[in-house]
Structures are given as C-alpha cells and as structure tokens.
Amino acid sequence: MDRAGIPLNETLASPFTALPIEPALLARLYERSGAARFGLSLSDLAAILEDVCARCLHATAAADVRSLLESLRIEELVLARACAAGHDSAWDVFVARYRAKLYEAGVAIARDESAGHELAGSLYAELYGTRVDADGRRVPKLLSYSGRGSLEGWLRALLAQDYVNRYRAGRRDVSLEVVEQAGHQFASAAVADPAAPEAGPVREALEAATGETLRELPAEDRLILVSYYLGGATLARIGRMLGVHESTISRRLDRTVANIRKRLVQRLRHKGLSARQAEEALESDVRDLQVDVRISLQERSG
Amino acid sequence: MFEYLCKKGVADAFFLCRAGASVRQGSSGGASRAIMESVYALRRRGSCRLDPRAVYRETEGRSRFEVSAQRMPKLPKSFLSRLRAQTPATVDLAPHPDADTLTAFAERALPAPERASVALHLAACADCRATLELAFGADALPAPATAPGRWSGAHLWRFLIPALAAGLVLVFVLPSLHRTEPVRIAAMRPLPRPEPLPGPAASVPTPTAPAAPVREPARARASSPPVALFAERPPLPSLPSPSAGLTAQTELMASKLIQSQALAAAPPPPPPPATASSHSESVEVFAAEKSIVPVQQAPAPSQGEAPAAAQGGQSGQTRLRTNAEIVAGQSQAPPATTYFAPSVAAAQDRLARQKVSALQASTAEVTQTASAAPAQQWNAALPEPAARWEICRLVDHRHLVHGNVCQVSADGTRRAVAIDPSVELLAVASQGAEVWAGGAAGALYSSTDNGLHWQRSVVSATAPGQNQDATLTKPIVAIDLSVPGQVRIATSTGETWILRDGLWRRKTD
Numbered sequence: 175m176d177r178a179g180i181p182l183n184e185t186l187a188s189p190f191t192a193l194p195i196e197p198a199l200l201a202r203l204y205e206r207s208g209a210a211r212f213g214l215s216l217s218d219l220a221a222i223l224e225d226v227c228a229r230c231l232h233a234t235a236a237a238d239v240r241s242l243l244e245s246l247r248i249e250e251l252v253l254a255r256a257c258a259a260g261h262d263s264a265w266d267v268f269v270a271r272y273r274a275k276l277y278e279a280g281v282a283i284a285r286d287e288s289a290g291h292e293l294a295g296s297l298y299a300e301l302y303g304t305r306v307d308a309d310g311r312r313v314p315k316l317l318s319y320s321g322r323g324s325l326e327g328w329l330r331a332l333l334a335q336d337y338v339n340r341y342r343a344g345r346r347d348v349s350l351e352v353v354e355q356a357g358h359q360f361a362s363a364a365v366a367d368p369a370a371p372e373a374g375p376v377r378e379a380l381e382a383a384t385g386e387t388l389r390e391l392p393a394e395d396r397l398i399l400v401s402y403y404l405g406g407a408t409l410a411r412i413g414r415m416l417g418v419h420e421s422t423i424s425r426r427l428d429r430t431v432a433n434i435r436k437r438l439v440q441r442l443r444h445k446g447l448s449a450r451q452a453e454e455a456l457e458s459d460v461r462d463l464q465v466d467v468r469i470s471l472q473e474r475s476g
Numbered sequence: 477m478f479e480y481l482c483k484k485g486v487a488d489a490f491f492l493c494r495a496g497a498s499v500r501q502g503s504s505g506g507a508s509r510a511i512m513e514s515v516y517a518l519r520r521r522g523s524c525r526l527d528p529r530a531v532y533r534e535t536e537g538r539s540r541f542e543v544s545a546q547r548m549p550k551l552p553k554s555f556l557s558r559l560r561a562q563t564p565a566t567v568d569l570a571p572h573p574d575a576d577t578l579t580a581f582a583e584r585a586l587p588a589p590e591r592a593s594v595a596l597h598l599a600a601c602a603d604c605r606a607t608l609e610l611a612f613g614a615d616a617l618p619a620p621a622t623a624p625g626r627w628s629g630a631h632l633w634r635f636l637i638p639a640l641a642a643g644l645v646l647v648f649v650l651p652s653l654h655r656t657e658p659v660r661i662a663a664m665r666p667l668p669r670p671e672p673l674p675g676p677a678a679s680v681p682t683p684t685a686p687a688a689p690v691r692e693p694a695r696a697r698a699s700s701p702p703v704a705l706f707a708e709r710p711p712l713p714s715l716p717s718p719s720a721g722l723t724a725q726t727e728l729m730a731s732k733l734i735q736s737q738a739l740a741a742a743p744p745p746p747p748p749p750a751t752a753s754s755h756s757e758s759v760e761v762f763a764a765e766k767s768i769v770p771v772q773q774a775p776a777p778s779q780g781e782a783p784a785a786a787q788g789g790q791s792g793q794t795r796l797r798t799n800a801e802i803v804a805g806q807s808q809a810p811p812a813t814t815y816f817a818p819s820v821a822a823a824q825d826r827l828a829r830q831k832v833s834a835l836q837a838s839t840a841e842v843t844q845t846a847s848a849a850p851a852q853q854w855n856a857a858l859p860e861p862a863a864r865w866e867i868c869r870l871v872d873h874r875h876l877v878h879g880n881v882c883q884v885s886a887d888g889t890r891r892a893v894a895i896d897p898s899v900e901l902l903a904v905a906s907q908g909a910e911v912w913a914g915g916a917a918g919a920l921y922s923s924t925d926n927g928l929h930w931q932r933s934v935v936s937a938t939a940p941g942q943n944q945d946a947t948l949t950k951p952i953v954a955i956d957l958s959v960p961g962q963v964r965i966a967t968s969t970g971e972t973w974i975l976r977d978g979l980w981r982r983k984t985d
Binding site: 241245279282283318319320322323324327328330331332333334335337338342380381384385387388392393394396397399400401403404405407409410411412414415416417418420421423424431434435438455456457 | 579586600
C-alpha cells in the first residue's frame with residue numbers, strides 16, 4: 175500500500191494545529207473527498223486540511239478557514255496527497271485521469287512532440303518525487319498541491335513554469351541584447367528626449383496625471399492592458415488566463431481605456447490645461463517622434 | 477481559407493472565398509463579417525453546418541471581439557509609454573507565485589486581496605505572465621473551470637444544450653439501468669398471434685419457427701397492455717412443426733434450452749387439449765430473447781368455467797385475462813397463450829439472482845411489505861412454492877418495462893409476472909394466495925389466486941362518513957396485509973387507505 179515506504183501519518187503531519195475546523199464540516203469534507211477509499215482516516219484528512227490552511231491562510235479566523243475549506247477541490251486534494259503518500263490505488267486513479275492529459279499539455283506547451291514528452295516525463299518523475307530531504311525521504315511534488323485550483327490546471331501550470339524556466343535559461347545564455355531591446359530604452363528616452371514638445375508645465379502636468387492614473391488603476395485592469403498592448407495577447411487568450419470570456423475582456427478593455435482617457439483629461443484640465451491642450455498632450459509621445467523621424471528619413475532616402 | 481471551408485464541407489466555399497477576397501482588402505473585419513453572414517444564410521438553407529463565428533475567426537484570423545477592440549478609444553500614447561516603462565521584459569520580482577497560486581488565479585479561486593496582489597505581480601513580471609499564458613491561454617488546451625455565475629451567454633448555450641440532452645438521457649435511461657431485472661430481457665418483442673392449430677400435436681409453437689416479427693416500439697407496447705406469465709416449466713417431450721413467431725436467435729436459444737432440459741429428464745406434463753381460439757388475438761405476450769419459450773396454448777374456457785389456476789396438475793393450462801378485462805372486471809376471460817421462461821443456465825441464473833438482489837436492495841423500503849408473506853399457502857397451480865413477492869424491474873433495451881412483480885420461490889427462483897406495463901408498480905404484498913400490488917397514480921391490483929388473475933381496483937372512499945369524492949390518485953408506496961381482514965395502503969404523500977369490510981377509508985397524517 176505504501177509504495178514509497180513513507181508512513182502515511184508522517185507524510186501528512188503538520189505542525190499547524192490550532193485550526194478551528196468544525197467537526198461537522200470535517201465530516202462532510204471527508205465524505206465528499208472519498209478519502210476512505212484510499213485508506214485515509216478522518217485525522218489524516220484533518221492533517222491535510224491543516225497543512226493547506228497553514229500554507230494558504232495568513233489568519234486563522236474561523237470564517238476564513240471555513241471559506242477556504244468549502245472552496246477546496248477536496249477530492250483532487252485527497253487524491254494528490256494519497257499519491258504523495260504512495261497509495262497504489264490513488265496512483266491508479268491519478269494515472270487513469272491525468273497521465274494522458276499531462277502529456278497532451280506538455281506537447282501543447284512545448285509545441286513539439288518530443289520536447290513536450292520530455293517536459294511531461296520530467297514533471298511526472300517529480301510528481302512521484304525525485305528530490306529527497308535531509309532525512310533521505312523523497313519529497314513528492316504532489317505535496318505542494320493545495321486544492322485551491324484544479325489538479326489538471328496545477329499540472330499545466332507546473333509544465334508551463336518548467337518550460338519558461340528552461341527557455342529563459344537558454345535565452346540568457348545565448349544573448350542579452352534581446353532582453354535589453356524589450357523596452358527599457360523607451361523610459362530613458364522619454365526622460366532624456368529634448369524634442370518632447372510639451373516641456374515645462376504641460377509636460378509636468380502630463381507626467382503627474384499619468385502617474386496618478388496608473389497608480390489607481392486596478393491590478394487586473396493593469397494586467398489586461400499590459401497583456402493586450404505590450405504582450406500582444408489576443409482577447410481570447412487573456413480571457414482564458416483570467417478565467418472569463420473574451421467578450422468580457424473586450425468590454426473591460428473598452429471601459430478601462432475610456433476611463434483612463436477621461437481621468438487624464440480631467441486631471442490635466444484640473445492643472446490648468448484647456449480641453450484641446452489636454453487632448454493634444456495625451457497623444458504626445460517620444461515613440462511618435464522616433465517613428466516620425468524614422469519614417470521621414472525613409473521617405474527622404476527613398 | 478478555401479481549403480478550410482472545403483475541409484469543413486461548405487458547399488458554397490468558392491462563393492464565400494470570392495466574397496471574402498473582394499472585401500478583405502479594405503476594412504478590418506468587413507470581409508469576415510460578410511462571410512459570416514453568408515454562412516448564416518447557408519445555415520438557414522440547411523446547406524451548411526459550420527459555426528459562423530468560427531468561420532469569422534478563421535477568415536479574419538481573430539475573433540469579432542478583436543476586431544471590435546480596434547474600434548474602441550485608443551489608449552493615450554503618453555499613458556502607454558509610461559506603462560511600458562514600468563513593465564520591463566524581465567525583472568526579478570521574487571517571490572513569484574507558485575503553480576498552485578497561478579492555477580487558483582486562472583480559475584478565479586483566489587480571494588480578492590490575494591487575486592489583486594497576484595494580478596499586480598503578473599502585470600509586472602513577464603515570466604509569470606508567460607507561464608500563465610502558456611498554461612491556460614493556449615487554444616489547444618481545455619479552458620479551466622471558472623467560477624459559477626461567470627459564464628457568458630455564448631458559453632452558456634454551448635454547454636446548455638448538451639447538458640439538457642445529457643439530462644434527458646439520465647432521466648430516461650438511468651432509472652432503467654438501476655432497476656435491471658436479473659435475467660435481462662434483451663429483445664423483448666411481442667410475438668405474433670398464434671395461428672389456429674389443427675390438433676393437439678401442433679399446439680406447441682416450435683423454436684425453429686421462421687420469420688421473426690419486427691420489433692415493436694416500446695411506445696406501442698405500452699399502449700397495448702399485455703397480461704403474461706413468465707414461469708418456469710418442465711421440459712417438453714417433443715416439438716411439433718414450426719409455426720410463425722420466433723426469431724432465429726430465439727430459436728437457437730430455445731433449442732439449447734430444450735436440449736438442456738431434455739437432458740434433465742424431467743417428466744413432461746400431459747399435453748393439453750389444443751384449441752384454435754380467436755380470443756387469443758386480444759392477448760399480447762412478450763417473449764424474452766434468452767429464456768421465453770412458448771409452450772402451449774391454453775384452451776378456451778367456457779362461461780363459468782373455473783379458473784385455470786384451480787385446475788391442479790394442468791400446469792400448462794394457465795389462463796390469463798387482458799388488462800382491459802381486468803379493469804372492466806369481467807368475469808369471463810378469453811383464453812390466452814401462455815409462455816414460460818425456463819432458466820437458461822444455472823450459472824447465469826445465479827449471477828442474475830445476485831444482481832437482482834443488489835438492485836432490489838435499493839427498493840427495500842418499497843418491497844419490505846412483500847417480503848413478509850408466508851411461504852406455505854401457495855396456490856397449488858404453481859409448480860413450486862413461493863416465499864415472497866417483490867417488485868420486478870424488467871429492462872428491454874434499456875427501456876424499463878413497468879408493471880411487473882416478481883414471485884420468489886423458497887429456493888430463490890424468480891418468476892416475473894406482468895400485470896400492467898402502463899403502470900409503474902411500487903409496492904407488492906401477499907398473504908397466502910392473496911396478492912396486492914400498487915403503483916403510480918393510485919393504481920391497485922389484487923389477485924386471490926397467487927397472481928394468476930389480477931383485478932384492478934379503483935380506490936375511493938366508500939365508507940360512511942367519508943368524503944365520497946375522495947379517490948386515491950397518489951403513488952402507492954406500501955401495502956400492508958398483516959392485519960387480518962384489512963388492506964392498508966400508504967401513499968407517497970402520507971395518506972393511508974384502509975380496506976375493511978369491503979369499504980375503503982382514507983386517513984391523512
């Protein structure tokens with residue numbers, strides 16, 4: 175039963191003990207999780223939940239604990255922990271449910287069959303546990319799954335992280351110029367460019383208004399703007415990243431941009447600019463100047 | 477695009493391509509919109525099953541939301557410049573959220589404060605953004621499960637229709653799967669009416685009969701309620717010439733049965749007097765593919781003749797009445813063809829019994845009353861004594877065949893007795909030879925001869941002092957015969973009806 179020779183209770187034990195889990199809630203979660211079929215007892219489940227709460231909660235208020243526990247994907251969490259404990263039937267379930275998906279996701283992320291299989295195979299070994307702790311016990315990666323998201327999504331995120339790490343490492347080895355070209359020069363150019371038209375009070379007002387507006391931008395709206403305008407992601411892709419439909423992203427983007435314009439104009443007018451000056455100031459950008467110069471040079475040379 | 481549309485089977489692909497190419501040169505989304513409209517038109521004509529929105533995305537290379545996003549007010553360039561300056565391509569923003577947090581973020585499972593902090597990190601950290609995009613943004617991967625209530629209309633309709641279809645399947649198929657009869661009747665079909673037989677030797681239809689009848693739909697079967705008895709009988713001494721009625725499969729199975737039974741060397745019953753009866757037309761009998769063998773045709777009784785059950789020793793002469801007759805309470809019933817269901821093989825039977833025991837455990841509360849019946853007072857017409865009666869679930873091609881009860885003998889042998897397939901029976905009880913069965917819509921049947929003949933009763937309050945308009949229409953879920961001289965019925969709504977001295981009384985809890 176214990177494939178890795180790790181005692182179940184030791185694997186699941188947690189120092190976090192002062193957790194206000196209601197017995198009725200615990201019993202309900204135990205029933206819902208199907209922990210009994212993997213041989214996990216009620217105390218085992220309590221230890222798992224305490225571990226999850228210790229990692230995910232900063233406070234141990236009863237309401238927070240209850241809210242977290244109710245929202246957990248308890249069945250998948252128990253499956254992952256039972257696999258981590260080396261339970262054979264849990265591994266059977268895991269392999270039947272997730273092995274094929276894992277390899278499919280690996281191929282989709284790497285966009286190459288062999289690379290994808292290698293990626294997934296590497297993760298598969300880590301899930302079982304390739305690292306060992308100081309006591310010589312293996313540390314299965316499945317122990318780090320908390321059950322807040324789906325197990326399948328967690329596996330995909332692990333694959334993506336692994337892929338990005340490999341890609342980034344290789345990229346840094348090859349060239350740093352590419353990284354430098356990604357956008358730092360714009361910031362310095364914007365400050366240093368002597369051709370900025372609205373030097374003086376207009377420029378200062380614009381910078382202040384832009385900074386304030388950017389600061390009060392909600393984090394998720396900022397992420398959408400960055401992904402869409404700087405990352406070049408499609409609305410559908412952003413929607414999938416944020417768990418909403420692309421039409422929602424479209425509406426939100428529309429609303430955000432309109433709000434930004436409105437607030438910038440309001441702030442600029444509050445600083446003494448006229449409506450026309452404010453509109454003109456919004457469209458002044460060092461990048462425009464560079465592009466204009468480039469285009470004009472090309473036209474002259476042509 | 478042409479290849480895409482041809483691959484998708486659009487008949488007017490050329491037209492669509494031409495339309496797309498002509499318009500696509502100019503405005504953004506105009507050509508694709510024209511093509512999408514064309515696909516809509518083709519769909520209305522029935523010549524295209526393509527999703528117009530998918531065609532739009534394919535021809536335009538992006539969705540209509542992407543196109544409409546181009547028409548929205550532009551982000552001020554000064555703002556974009558500042559945003560870009562604050563969003564470097566790579567920056568060490570450790571600690572990065574782990575895979576667990578990213579998953580919860582993408583699936584909207586994080587609480588608002590944590591979600592905001594993760595979003596802020598993602599806006600600034602290209603690596604984590606790339607991770608999130610790779611893991612959850614790819615088209616090829618299934619979308620992660622989102623929180624309830626956040627589904628848009630498009631998603632809703634995409635999944636609502638299959639969900640409704642699945643629900644319907646569950647509603648109609650699942651009950652039949654859960655109420656499976658042990659000996660699964662795979663091809664229940666009404667047999668053709670027995671031809672008038674010339675003499676005693678031809679009174680038994682043979683399994684080698686040609687020309688199987690076409691399977692009748694379940695609806696048709698339900699509309700013509702049969703009365704039949706599935707019973708085990710001793711083997712037959714000989715098989716007469718073929719007559720119409722059985723499928724080749726049934727023939728094969730029946731011949732095997734007969735061979736096996738011949739080996740068992742059971743004494744054959746005396747051949748009954750065969751009579752060609754026009755009354756048999758009113759009787760419809762289901763034959764199970766595996767186990768139902770028509771044995772002999774019952775003689776046409778004369779007016780006032782004693783019931784066949786009373787004819788001890790004439791095991792093949794069981795006479796049944798049609799439901800119409802039962803409901804009408806006719807005393808004179810036409811003769812019927814009797815079909816018997818010998819066991820196919822001991823192993824199959826054992827397996828089937830185990831299955832039915834497990835299945836009927838779920839309806840134990842319904843059939844508990846039936847289990848209390850004594851086993852000693854069985855009608856002599858039945859070949860072996862029975863221990864109890866149970867609700868019987870027959871399944872024909874995953875369609876539940878209602879209206880059956882199961883007679884269980886002391887050795888565990890079961891015989892299905894069809895009472896009324898138009899009624900789902902829920903409870904059965906017996907006391908000696910008296911058997912009562914009840915079910916949906918207050919349907920109540922009774923038999924005084926161990927289930928050979930059934931009488932439908934209309935339960936209405938007839939006792940003095942009762943509301944005479946009160947009629948039992950609720951499902952009968954329990955029948956109790958433990959009190960001598962009384963029949964007590966419980967309904968699903970908590971009503972109790974008591975039959976005493978021939979009068980029905982209603983008690984409401």
